[in-house]
Amino acid sequence: MTPCHHPGEDILLAHAAGTLGAGPSLVLAVHLEGCGSCRALVGALEVAGGTLMEQLPPASLSSLALARAMAAIERPLPVPGGAPVELGNAAALPIGMPEGVILPMALRGRRLGRWRWLAPGMRWSRVDMPGYPHARVMLMRGGAGTLLPAHGHRGSEFTQVLLGAVHDDGVRYGAGDMFVADDATNHHLRVGGDGECLCIAAIEGRMRMNGLIGRLVQPLVGP
Amino acid sequence: MSVPDGPPAPAPRAVSPDAWSTALLAIARTRDRGAFEALFQHFAPRVKSYMMRGGMAAAVAEEIAQEAMLSVWRKAELFDATRASATTWIFAIARNLRIDAARRDIRADALLDRDGASLAASLAAPDPAPLGDAVLLCAEREGAVRSALASLPEDQATIIRLSFFEDQPHAQIARELHIPLGTVKSRVRLAVVRLRKALEELL
Numbered sequence: 504m505t506p507c508h509h510p511g512e513d514i515l516l517a518h519a520a521g522t523l524g525a526g527p528s529l530v531l532a533v534h535l536e537g538c539g540s541c542r543a544l545v546g547a548l549e550v551a552g553g554t555l556m557e558q559l560p561p562a563s564l565s566s567l568a569l570a571r572a573m574a575a576i577e578r579p580l581p582v583p584g585g586a587p588v589e590l591g592n593a594a595a596l597p598i599g600m601p602e603g604v605i606l607p608m609a610l611r612g613r614r615l616g617r618w619r620w621l622a623p624g625m626r627w628s629r630v631d632m633p634g635y636p637h638a639r640v641m642l643m644r645g646g647a648g649t650l651l652p653a654h655g656h657r658g659s660e661f662t663q664v665l666l667g668a669v670h671d672d673g674v675r676y677g678a679g680d681m682f683v684a685d686d687a688t689n690h691h692l693r694v695g696g697d698g699e700c701l702c703i704a705a706i707e708g709r710m711r712m713n714g715l716i717g718r719l720v721q722p723l724v725g726p
Numbered sequence: 727m728s729v730p731d732g733p734p735a736p737a738p739r740a741v742s743p744d745a746w747s748t749a750l751l752a753i754a755r756t757r758d759r760g761a762f763e764a765l766f767q768h769f770a771p772r773v774k775s776y777m778m779r780g781g782m783a784a785a786v787a788e789e790i791a792q793e794a795m796l797s798v799w800r801k802a803e804l805f806d807a808t809r810a811s812a813t814t815w816i817f818a819i820a821r822n823l824r825i826d827a828a829r830r831d832i833r834a835d836a837l838l839d840r841d842g843a844s845l846a847a848s849l850a851a852p853d854p855a856p857l858g859d860a861v862l863l864c865a866e867r868e869g870a871v872r873s874a875l876a877s878l879p880e881d882q883a884t885i886i887r888l889s890f891f892e893d894q895p896h897a898q899i900a901r902e903l904h905i906p907l908g909t910v911k912s913r914v915r916l917a918v919v920r921l922r923k924a925l926e927e928l929l
Contacts, residue, residue, distance in 0.1 A: 512918035513896060513911055520890045521821040525829075547921045549810070550871040552890050553817035559891075561771030562778055564788060572766050572792060573759070576799045634829055 506538045506679035510661075514683065515541060519548035526638035526705030529630070530661040532609040533703055534681040598628055601644055601699040604666050610703070615642065624649035624694075630703065639706045646699055651692040658707040660684045667700030669693065744865070746812035753802035765812070766795050773820045779891040780824060790827055794820045808860035811868050828893075867928060874924035882917040885910055 510531060517523040518531050535542045598615050600606070614631035621627045625645040632638040645651065647667075661683050662669075668677045670693045676682055677695075684690060694700040746768065749761035770791045777787035797819050805815050878886065888899050896914065900907040 511911075512915045516886070516889050516914055516918060517895070519821075521825045522889070522893055522895065543925055544918065544922055546810070546814075547867075547871045547925055548918070549818055550814045550868045551875050551886060551921065552821065553811070553813040553815075554872050554875055555887055555890050556772055556776045556817050556820070557813055559772055559775040559779065562774040562784070562787065564771055564774065564791070568770065568788065568792070569763065569766060572770070572795050573763065575792065575796050576759070576762060580800060 506534070506541075506677075506681070508674075508676055508680035508682050509538065509541055510534060510681050510683060512544075514661075515545050516548055519545050519552055524638065524705070524707055525632055525635040526640045527659070527661040527707060529609055529632070529638075529640055530663050530681065530703055530705045533607040533663045533665070534679075536607050536609060537679045538681075601666055601701050604701055607665070607703075618644070622649075622651065625651060640703065641706075642701065642703050644699060644701045645694040647694055648696050649694040649700075651690065651694075658685075660704055660706050662702050662704040665701040665703060667698050668695030669700055669702065670695060744811055744813075747805075747807045747861075750798070750802055750805045750812045750815070751807060753799060754805060762795075762799055765798060765816075769798070769816050770795050773816070776817075776820055776891070777824060777827075780893040782824075782827070786827070790820070790823050794823050797823070808864050810864065814868065824893075867925065870924040870928055871921055874921050878917055878920060882913045882920075885913045886917050889914065 514523065514527070514531065518528055523531065535545060598617055610630065616629035616631070618626040618628050621643065625643065627644075628642045630640040630642060632640055642665075651669075661681070662676075663681045664676050664678050666678055668675055670676070671682075672691055675695065746765060749758070749765050752758035752761040753765075773794045774784075774787045774791040777790050778784060782790070794816070798816060801819070805812070810818075875883070875886070884903070885899065888894070888902075889896070892899070892902075894902075896910045897907055900910045903910070
């Protein structure tokens with residue numbers, strides 16, 4: 504299915520430039536797997552990056568640089584520590600998933616935490632981000648019709664729908680759609696009525712929970 | 727195999743797979759050391775320059791450039807000339823190394839992961855023998871992007887350049903250029919829309 508909601512140009516540019524945070528980049532990578540037009544655009548921006556790099560005045564290298572490089576390529580490949588592929592298979596589905604979910608390539612091989620209670624009808628699982636201790640990425644699932652605790656943001660939240668749909672003030676985000684909420688946004692998210700919903704979300708900055716449930720949940724999802 | 731003996735013609739280039747892509751394919755096929763040397767002489771100083779633009783010290787930038795070129799040698803088989811030119815592919819490798827250098831927690835397998843995930847590198851296994859037409863289409867696509875980039879108004883081009891090199895979020899660019907954040911974002915949008923149009927006109 505072709506996505507209807509796409510990340511903004513500034514986000515695609517930051518991704519191509521390598522300046523988007525690790526968490527949002529992962530969410531975007533999931534979106535790109537299912538979105539040919541964003542993929543083409545990121546590809547074009549990478550062409551732009553290469554062209555700009557090409558146009559930079561070349562830096563001078565140390566006199567031994569070439570000799571070092573020619574020696575380095577003769578050395579055997581280091582044996583990788585642990586086979587990532589096996590890790591991928593073992594960790595691919597350590598937790599239950601709603602029926603019909605195909606785990607995106609970008610998530611294969613990542614450790615996923617067990618499902619925890621988030622709110623009535625809602626559960627979440629932490630997506631491990633090795634090397635990025637401050638990245639906060641989570642899977643969230645909710646049954647048909649579930650209301651998420653109303654919340655706002657200081658910073659941004661990047662969400663990609665993997666299954667089902669969520670509605671936010673009359674806008675429907677279906678599988679393959681990505682949406683970004685910033686500090687100006689106050690969410691009133693509701694899972695679509697036709698079935699369970701699964702999303703991946705990355706949070707940058709702090710989330711501001713409103714209401715009683717929000718205040719209960721706040722300590723669970725982190726600072 | 728012919729080793730390129732000079733830099734390719736400056737952009738916009740003729741629509742043909744460039745000499746650097748040919749050199750990269752020669753490494754993939756026959757571990758051609760002459761081709762690697764030519765690639766190193768051309769790209770290593772530019773990768774170093776790219777790293778230094780992001781604020782990296784010269785010595786560190788040179789280390790990363792070495793690392794990038796070693797990756798080029800080791801991953802040449804992953805290069806797919808129907809998806810990207812050598813310049814785009816090497817830029818993606820350098821960019822990923824810059825991201826990893828920024829967090830200074832380099833693990834060899836993490837680097838492999840990132841490059842494996844890179845779009846320019848390839849989303850799927852490359853064809854063993856890329857079709858000539860597909861390579862030409864790729865060159866044409868990249869040529870269109872380069873022309874669009876070259877014809878951007880200066881204010882938009884500046885924002886794009888800063889976005890790639892200065893390693894700063896747009897809020898910082900806005901402060902530096904003394905323009906509102908909204909203006910940065912709208913210039914980004916205008917510039918990216920132009921690049922998108924250039925791509926669409928090819929379809």
